[in-house]
Amino acid sequence: MTSTRKHYWLMKSEPDAFSIDDLQRAGTEPWTGVRNYQARNYMRQMQVGDGVLIYHSSCEVPGMAGTATVACAAYPDPTQFDRKSDYFDPKSTQEEPRWQMIDVTFERKFKRVVPLEEIKQHAAKLGEEFALIRRGSRLSVLPVTAAQWKILLSLE
DNA sequence: GCCAACGTTGGC
DNA sequence: GCCAACGTTGGC
Numbered sequence: 001m002t003s004t005r006k007h008y009w010l011m012k013s014e015p016d017a018f019s020i021d022d023l024q025r026a027g028t029e030p031w032t033g034v035r036n037y038q039a040r041n042y043m044r045q046m047q048v049g050d051g052v053l054i055y056h057s058s059c060e061v062p063g064m065a066g067t068a069t070v071a072c073a074a075y076p077d078p079t080q081f082d083r084k085s086d087y088f089d090p091k092s093t094q095e096e097p098r099w100q101m102i103d104v105t106f107e108r109k110f111k112r113v114v115p116l117e118e119i120k121q122h123a124a125k126l127g128e129e130f131a132l133i134r135r136g137s138r139l140s141v142l143p144v145t146a147a148q149w150k151i152l153l154s155l156e
Numbered sequence: 157g158c159c160a161a162c163g164t165t166g167g168c
Numbered sequence: 169g170c171c172a173a174c175g176t177t178g179g180c
Binding site for chain 2: 169170172174178180
């Protein structure tokens with residue numbers, strides 16, 4: 001888990017709530033609210049400097065909007081302790097926090113949003129098992145291989 | 157530990 | 169707004 005190699009990820013965000021433009025304005029943003037164990041486990045594996053594709057979901061044109069980098073190692077998501085937060089989790093404790101998160105730093109906004117529809121056309125190259133294009137996949141944080149990263153960036 | 161019911165995600 | 173797919177919950 002302490003590899004020095006750079007790893008790549010894709011993170012989904014609903015642009016109505018938080019878009020690539022919001023990230024550009026913010027610079028660095030705490031990625032709060034992930035409440036899925038698999039997604040959390042991926043965030044635990046993240047290391048400073050890892051590449052992140054920012055993906056817009058649940059919107060008019062779902063697709064890749066830009067890139068960011070991982071700004072810090074995973075740490076407890078404070079919203080799980082906040083009763084007023086949508087992400088409050090009564091089963092989580094300070095001693096044993098259930099949810100972690102990372103911060104991401106804006107890197108680049110794509111000249112255009114690369115639509116999911118277009119990404120799907122490259123399924124053969126990307127691999128059918130790539131979670132983003134797998135039917136019914138709802139994972140909001142998923143790993144991207146170096147080869148996939150290269151292909152995905154080339155679509156811009 | 158099974159599984160039905162329910163809630164959520166997210167493309168369309 | 170619909171609904172398929174999936175994760176979680178809770179009764180048994």
